[in-house]
Amino acid sequence: MELQVHGGRAVVAAVLGASLAVPGVRPAEPGEFTRRAFENGKLDLAAVEGLGDLLQAETESQRRQAYAQYSGALSGAVATVRDGLVSVLALVEASIDFPDEGDVESGVLAEARQRLRDLDRQIGRLIEDGRRGERIRDGVTIAIAGPPNAGKSTLLNVLARRDAAIVSSIPGTTRDAIEVHLDLGGVAVTLVDTAGLRDSSDPVEQEGIARARRRLEAADLVLWLEADPAAATPEGRAKVWLIRSQIDRAAGGSGARHAISAVTGRGMDAFVADLTAFAADAAGGEPAILVRERHRLAIGEVREHIAAGLTAGDWEANSELIAEQLRLALGALGRLTGRVGSEAILDELFSAFCIGK
Numbered sequence: 420m421e422l423q424v425h426g427g428r429a430v431v432a433a434v435l436g437a438s439l440a441v442p443g444v445r446p447a448e449p450g451e452f453t454r455r456a457f458e459n460g461k462l463d464l465a466a467v468e469g470l471g472d473l474l475q476a477e478t479e480s481q482r483r484q485a486y487a488q489y490s491g492a493l494s495g496a497v498a499t500v501r502d503g504l505v506s507v508l509a510l511v512e513a514s515i516d517f518p519d520e521g522d523v524e525s526g527v528l529a530e531a532r533q534r535l536r537d538l539d540r541q542i543g544r545l546i547e548d549g550r551r552g553e554r555i556r557d558g559v560t561i562a563i564a565g566p567p568n569a570g571k572s573t574l575l576n577v578l579a580r581r582d583a584a585i586v587s588s589i590p591g592t593t594r595d596a597i598e599v600h601l602d603l604g605g606v607a608v609t610l611v612d613t614a615g616l617r618d619s620s621d622p623v624e625q626e627g628i629a630r631a632r633r634r635l636e637a638a639d640l641v642l643w644l645e646a647d648p649a650a651a652t653p654e655g656r657a658k659v660w661l662i663r664s665q666i667d668r669a670a671g672g673s674g675a676r677h678a679i680s681a682v683t684g685r686g687m688d689a690f691v692a693d694l695t696a697f698a699a700d701a702a703g704g705e706p707a708i709l710v711r712e713r714h715r716l717a718i719g720e721v722r723e724h725i726a727a728g729l730t731a732g733d734w735e736a737n738s739e740l741i742a743e744q745l746r747l748a749l750g751a752l753g754r755l756t757g758r759v760g761s762e763a764i765l766d767e768l769f770s771a772f773c774i775g776k
């Protein structure tokens with residue numbers, strides 16, 4: 420039972436006290452209603468995760484994706500793959516258990532192999548889109564990098580519209596990464612201010628620089644700030660924007676994507692619009708299907724078992740090994756939604772072939 424009470428705290432406390440005085444009544448545990456819905460088959464694990472994401476959504480893109488997850492986007496995709504795997508396994512099992520039955524045609528394994536190839540391509544498309552779902556859920560990561568005193572912390576504060584990072588003319592002021600979470604055009608974005616990259620004998624600053632390099636490797640976009648972009652040396656990133664910063668101090672070189680002054684605001688409107696467009700492109704489009712690392716790992720395991728089956732060589736000689744790989748794939752797939760069972764295999768087997776009549 421759920422009670423919605425009008426009034427102040429005293430009224431709520433009185434109603435709660437009267438309710439708890441009834442024998443057998445207790446407060447619900449956090450998430451208990453949702454857990455019961457899962458245990459009673461009303462929601463699967465993917466829908467539960469979607470509901471949790473929906474309750475914590477902070478941007479429009481997060482809300483849309485979470486609602487799609489809650490409404491069955493992943494569950495539907497899993498059901499389609501599951502049905503395909505069950506049908507393939509039914510064909511393989513039929514060739515093993517009833518090789519002499521007239522209902523089991525000689526080309527059944529060839530058909531099963533072709534269906535499995537089609538499933539492999541379908542799963543491949545799901546995996547290709549997986550990272551976009553994580554970017555929507557967790558936020559697009561944009562790292563601000565460059566040499567010391569390039570204006571990184573100033574830019575972070577301007578974009579965050581608050582003093583999130585200490586600004587100083589002393590090189591090496593920023594020792595550790597500073598994160599700020601923004602909503603850019605309905606997309607969650609995590610801005611990371613990193614330590615200035617330079618050679619240093621200070622062990623603390625060296626650790627900060629090492630951490631900065633790791634954050635650059637993991638970022639979706641690196642903003643490399645430099646007074647003269649021709650001298651920029653970003654390393655190990657495919658997606659780097661060269662930004663000529665502090666143009667209120669010096670003209671600087673050319674070749675940058677944007678020339679900005681975080682102090683005067685010059686060039687900032689176009690720069691922010693470009694960032695917003697990048698975030699929308701990185702996390703835009705229809706809601707993704709795979710939105711968590713758990714989803715990617717599970718579907719990756721499914722594909723590994725499918726690949727093992729497809730590369731097994733002679734399917735007639737290795738049909739039992741192939742069937743086992745398909746069962747393992749179904750088990751991994753079942754972990755996505757929290758539902759694992761084998762009854763569907765039997766149903767498919769006896770409905771597809773007139774065996775045992």
